[in-house]
Amino acid sequence: MFTLKQLAVFDAIARTGSVSLAADTLSMTQPAASMALQQLESALGTELFVRMQRKMSLTPQGRALQPMVRSLLNNAEEIKRQVDPGVGVAQLRVGASPTIGEYMLHQVCSEFMHQYPECRLSVSVMPAFEVINKVDEMAIDVGLLEFVTIRPTLNVKRWREERLTIFCSPDNTLAGQQTVNVADLAGQRWCLQHRFADSRRQFTLEVLKRIPSINVVMESDSVPLIIRSVVDEVGISCLPRPCITKELETGELVEVKVDGLDLSVPYSVVSHKRVRGSELQNRFIEKVMAATQ
Numbered sequence: 001m002f003t004l005k006q007l008a009v010f011d012a013i014a015r016t017g018s019v020s021l022a023a024d025t026l027s028m029t030q031p032a033a034s035m036a037l038q039q040l041e042s043a044l045g046t047e048l049f050v051r052m053q054r055k056m057s058l059t060p061q062g063r064a065l066q067p068m069v070r071s072l073l074n075n076a077e078e079i080k081r082q083v084d085p086g087v088g089v090a091q092l093r094v095g096a097s098p099t100i101g102e103y104m105l106h107q108v109c110s111e112f113m114h115q116y117p118e119c120r121l122s123v124s125v126m127p128a129f130e131v132i133n134k135v136d137e138m139a140i141d142v143g144l145l146e147f148v149t150i151r152p153t154l155n156v157k158r159w160r161e162e163r164l165t166i167f168c169s170p171d172n173t174l175a176g177q178q179t180v181n182v183a184d185l186a187g188q189r190w191c192l193q194h195r196f197a198d199s200r201r202q203f204t205l206e207v208l209k210r211i212p213s214i215n216v217v218m219e220s221d222s223v224p225l226i227i228r229s230v231v232d233e234v235g236i237s238c239l240p241r242p243c244i245t246k247e248l249e250t251g252e253l254v255e256v257k258v259d260g261l262d263l264s265v266p267y268s269v270v271s272h273k274r275v276r277g278s279e280l281q282n283r284f285i286e287k288v289m290a291a292t293q
Helices: 004-016 019-025 030-044 060-083 098-103 106-115 128-136 198-207 223-231 245-250 279-290
Strands: 049-051 056-058 090-096 119-125 142-145 154-168 189-193 215-220 237-240 264-272
Touching (some): 004 030, 004 060, 056 060, 090 128, 090 279, 142 279, 154 245, 198 237
8 A cells, every 4th residue: 555655755756857856845865755656666566757867757657647646635735734724834836937927926926825824835937838838747736828728638717818018218219109000110129038938929920910020139038138128229129018017107118009909918827637726726726817907
């Protein structure tokens, strides 16, 4: 027979890809974690991981087992907390694409932690495709993305819709115009996010319907760097409006209103279909869904 401790070790190795990282996560020694995994594999009569030099990769049997183990551990944690709310620390792992993680999630996280102070909340900011993969691999519990993804293994909830905003410095010639035509953007120098960014992709698809090319003079993963470059008149840019709200209010940046462009971007919340989410996970998703502003 196997134990919850052995299942927790399996779950941690599956998430981290490493026995040593799993041991650190569970505050165990590496030999103890290795022994727990060996005992679990012996009890089940199958290997759950392919041992490689630097990474532990799930076997087909291990991959099939992972969502059941994750669900069982969530249930066990809730049973313990139902009997004694002061027992242990509940963990919730969230992944967010850069715009959401850096500009839209702070209030949700603060309110959630005040409401559930017993929770240990881990928020990682990463590209959207990485968020999707980590939810799919069950390395994180909840993902927040700048588009609506379709993947058969994931639950996807449409969260909200945000508008992309084209902006420039107050000294740019576009700043003094009430509205501009799309053709007026053709000769501009652009400072944009890298091509894998979903906001950048949406902007590019929409604009290239109307002008033949975009003169991109700078690309960066760093939204603050893009903003400062526009303030310093390196070029103009387009980002989700929450990224530049402060600078628009202070007058450091000016919105460029363009006729006829649809620059709306859907946002979504994703979780794994085969994992029964913990009570805290469900409460966090509810709080995110309620945060429409």
